[in-house]
Amino acid sequence: MNGAFAREPTLWRRILQSPFTRLVLLGGPVFVLMVASNTLMEYFKAAPLKSIAVAAGLAAIATAFYVGYARWIERRPVDELSLSGAGREWATGLLVGAGLYSACVMILIAFGMYRIEGLNPWTFVIPAVAMALSSGVFEELIFRGVLFRCVEDIFGSWISLAVSALVFGLVHLANPAGTLLGAIYISIEAGLLLAAAYMLTRRLWLSIGFHMAWNYTQSAIFSGIVSGNAPEPGLIRSNIKGPDLLTGGSFGLESSLIAFALCTATGVVMLILAVRRGRIVPPLWRRTG
Template sequence: MLARLQNSTPVRLIVLMIAFLALNAAVAAPLSALAETTSPFLAVIVLLLGVLGAVVVIRLYRWVIGKVESRPATELDPANRRSALVRGGLIGVGIFTAVMLLIATFGGYESLGWGSFWATLATAGLMTTVATIEEVVFRGIMFRLLEQLTGTVRALIISAVLFGFLHLINPNASLWGAVAIAIQGGLMLGAAYAVTRSLWLPIGLHFGWNFAQAGIFGAPVSGSDASGGGILDSTLANGPVLISGGEFGPEASLFAVLVCSVLTVYFVRRMKRLSGSEARALVKV
């Protein structure tokens, strides 16, 4: 079996995807249940478990890549870890805040009340694990191996479509919500990985985006209210779904799609400015 994994990229793609998606289900589901709390004690526990879960996933991925691909996992090189995570986190929070300001400006939310600090802490733990596992699965495994098979452009499109499609199993899911997630998460985060060849920036960006949604604004994340809430509590207005995002949450707002598309274009332009063999590999179709 190990030989087949080492010698066949399609087999490696399928097996690793199944294995890490199963890990995602096993870890994220119980953590999500615990995160629905305002208890100070449980909030601290969820935060610690969330960080621990992320560390375990990263170490497991490095070990698997070493065994299966006989190489160090350079996409998780610790050299630039801190700066990339912080930069990604700040960008994620910043662009989601811009989305919420646009939604509020056009009447998409009626009010922003106060939530709970402890719920925010628990949400931070949950989103740490979620962002790490999903980036390992969809960018570290799916996009990277699809890129070897099809080239960067096709890999971006295919992985984005699959990323959005899998969100159809979420509560309050809709076809438009899945399309929006494909554009925001699939294309934006895939492009962030492609331009840096590192998972740290996408992990930070994914965390910042999700944490801002649930941990700051108390809004649903991809249709789910799995966290206990955030510092603020957003009240949905009875307006057009394309403005507010409806029950799916702000990610289904047209403003979220537009804001994330701007960042995606920026990443793609950065890719095009790369030179030499690296640039040729990135734009291979």
């Protein structure tokens, strides 16, 4: 093993490496960068390419900060962001995310609740790139890279799964049309799925890909409402009419039984695979007992 990682850390470094300190000193700056990204994306809303550049730039800074903290403060290899196999896992996440959302829409079409009225120019798919990039990178760094790992270090995988999923869902209450039901749905369907993706691979690329593709497909392709935010026109001009239980109402398709069933089932499958592959971390007291 590299001597830099094996050396006994000093007291101040042990404090900086502790889960509670990491939540603040690592999660805090990444959160601030996410807020800055969202603010600047809104400012450059009329100039999509600038908005994409801002989102990409700040996401790169946040990732570099995360990697730097892990290597120089925590003194560990950053396996969760290793580039080996990253493209394959990210692409798999893209396919799963886009496929799941498309399947939800196909079910609505079969029920006659989603009607395609025409197509907008292809350029309508560009603006959502910034949103998908920002949400996919920042939220996965914060909720799976920081929060999940910090809680898991002490309480193990199962409690970390519950905590990170609950927090992930509840923060969506801050969205313009956020609802408690929508937050609960996201906690279970997305919180479980995204955490399971991390647990299965012990890397962030699969969850980043899924997160980006779901949000992008929802907005840029099907012109859907993303987690209670104001809807933006995408490639497909659509008309959605039906009970909120199936369409998600003002919160978007995430708050529907259809998305709940498909995403939760996918998350459970990945969770089972993670258990079978021995990817579950026990609580600290069982590791040291």
